[in-house]
Amino acid sequence: MNATYPSRFDAAGSRPVSSAPGKARRLNPPNRLWGSNGVAFGPDSRLYVAEFLAGRISAVDPATGDVEVIVPMDGPVASPDDLAFGADGSMYIADLAPGRVWRRTPRGDYSLVSDQVIMPNGITCVGDRLFVNEMRPGGRLMELFPDGGDPKVLTEGLALGNAMQLGPDGHLYYPHMMTGQVWRIPPDGGVPEVVAEDVHEPVAVRFDQGGVLHVLSRGVEGIVTRIDLHGTGSRTLVTSGLVGLDNAAFDAENRMFVSSYASGGITELHADGRTREIVPRGLDGPFGLTVDLGGTVYAADHYRLASPAPTDEGEPVTVSAASEEGGITSRDLRPFAHGVAHADGLVHVTSQYGDVHTYDPDRGTTRERSSGLERPMGITVGPDGSLVVAEAGGGRVVAIDGSDTVTVLADGLDHPVDVAFDTEGRCYVSDDRLGAVLRLDGGEAVVVAEGLDAPQGLVVRDDELCTVEVGHRRLRAISLTTGESRIVAEGLPVGPPPGSRSTGAGRAGAGRAGAGSVLAVPDPPLPFAGLALAPDGSLLVSGNGEGSVWQVEA
The missing domain is CATH 2.120.10.30 (TolB, C-terminal domain)
Known part of the structure; x- marks a missing residue:
């Protein structure tokens, strides 16, 4: 049973998220003010x-x-x-x-x-x-x-x-x-x-x-x-x-x-x-999501890295975070953070202005891994430890190795927004403009699933490829063995709020931030509904239409 929360996405708080046969719950309430400025x-x-x-x-x-x-x-x-x-x-x-x-x-x-x-x-x-x-x-x-x-x-x-x-x-x-x-x-x-x-x-x-x-x-x-x-x-x-x-x-x-x-x-x-x-304060996105082995959630939240703390809605959950700022912990001010991945105690973050950084939560330090990419979005850690990034603006998937050398894994793509690996080390890419999920085979992109409505966030769970279809506001799982698919959850608060044209205002690409700086021409975030796999096997979806993180069990 979901509590009622008014939000930018649904002012009445009456739009339900349904999941079958599992359960769906928010980890944090929606944001009442989508950032507060003057x-x-x-x-x-x-x-x-x-x-x-x-x-x-x-x-x-x-x-x-x-x-x-x-x-x-x-x-x-x-x-x-x-x-x-x-x-x-x-x-x-x-x-x-x-x-x-x-x-x-x-x-x-x-x-x-x-x-x-x-x-x-x-x-x-x-x-x-x-x-x-x-x-x-x-x-x-x-x-x-x-x-x-x-x-x-x-x-x-x-x-x-x-x-x-x-x-x-x-x-x-x-x-x-x-x-x-x-x-x-x-x-x-x-x-x-x-x-x-x-x-x-x-x-x-x-x-x-x-x-x-x-x-x-x-x-x-x-x-x-x-x-x-x-x-x-x-x-x-x-x-x-x-x-x-x-x-x-x-x-x-x-x-x-x-x-x-x-x-x-x-x-x-x-x-x-x-x-x-x-x-109450809240999330300005969120966009990319990741979860460490201890259950702490990291959200790329445009101006910062943040962690939602579970609310008392529904049953107890196994993800965790310290409760600050009305259920949100600010981990690091990170300008225009968009995609995020976690591995070996480090958090890797993309910026929509072209940067990739590695953040050490224990030391509070940040290292620049790459700059000058064209609107990098989703990021994951490959089997060899390299950072693999969906470069949406460049139509590429690139890898960044331990010495920060950038290698192109695939190019000529339409609009790649997220990346994920299966247990055999094969790389998958979601393309929200093409409406498809692709697999990279020797630098070539092979269609795995098509006819999807703006697929963005992407993870592999066991034998299933899971993606957020922003156009239909639903979470879909596709079998990598049979190709059969099923709907895991519907009615998700992802993408632009009903009746609006965009997730934000203004124009993209007007400015650029230096490493570790917040002195930059601010732009609205690029649309990206992230997806993460929690240690208990549940799926976390960034409800970027209302400023929440949803946990879906299925």
Whole structure:
């Protein structure tokens, strides 16, 4: 019996997952906020949250945690990353990837303010005036004019701008994410000046009701640096443990509410570092999945490696993980993580921007194995210990050996998305565009199963080849001996939510992250419903339509 959970995929929580003859259960609840980025209190005292990955904006009641979608996905706004309210109650939205700034009136009407901003992010209103900055090297800070007129550039040379605000001294304050600085400039223009240096990974600046400057860190520790600008300039650091902070807002009672680009949710953060969950954090995907021999699940979750902890839904399960962040443990901030595999105590991760890394959970270290691949997705460890990767963008399957040499195992494929080996060491590849699963024989691709609807995640269990058919939202098992197939589970929350065109917003390929860095142009994740085999023989499916991991016994 499955509990009822509202989600992006099914707001009523009434869409069942069926499996026969086994059972299906979630390991973690769906994500309520698909990543949480810019936040601002609206005229109705609710906290409005920009959800970049979902392409929507929701309003949160701080008292109850209730969430209402205000700007739905697949509307005119593609990838909202920050927002602000004008004096008349209009909402202004920084639409990051397309490079647009929108106005939404209190009646719900939309108008385009500007399409002349490159990667607009930080946005703020000063009375009837509107200011925005660009999240790019050499970016600009501009005043925009909603009623018409060309943008006015106040300054250039920003080293990745982000969330900004007017300070009590009448200056606009903004971070330089690349250099660890906070700057300010008069809203009428002038010479910008550095306010603070050596600030820990600054992503947003916010003033509380008493005029104290708070600088949020985007790192794994969840650091907030409080700077007293009125007196000595002294600093106080608070470590919240909230991974990937993105933005903050203070209510009339001076309570601080923070968002997380890495895990979503809304949390009240107290001055002493204590936290109170308003909207639970969750998974932004997940995409690739793997399980170690101890039962710990690793999910590639776009901005990080994460582990879902089992809920109390249904019967006990044998997979395990420490319970943090509402049932989710953040293992490592890993930009644009997409595919994941585990072997011999190491976790191997692909990035949709072309990188492959090996992460050591015990030491907390990461080693780059390859770069420059074209949208690598699924990954597995071959019989010889090499990493075998489905290079979707290049139409290839490649192997990376212990010396990090890349060898092409097959090319000329349409869109390979996952790879798996059987007990005899034969390699299988799922191709979601071709609608088939292939076997590699001497570099040639031989069709094993065809007529499938977008097969993605792939594993071999005993004599059966198992794959997630995203188009039909089902899990299929195919006998490698007879070719007969059966449906293991149906109604899975995989792929785009019903009625939407995509799993995210924006455009792919707009930027690239360096090794171990989160400083990159963010893109929505490429669609990928991963599949993993647990030590007890059950199958784990990434419910990337709602932010959950499902365990299927069959």
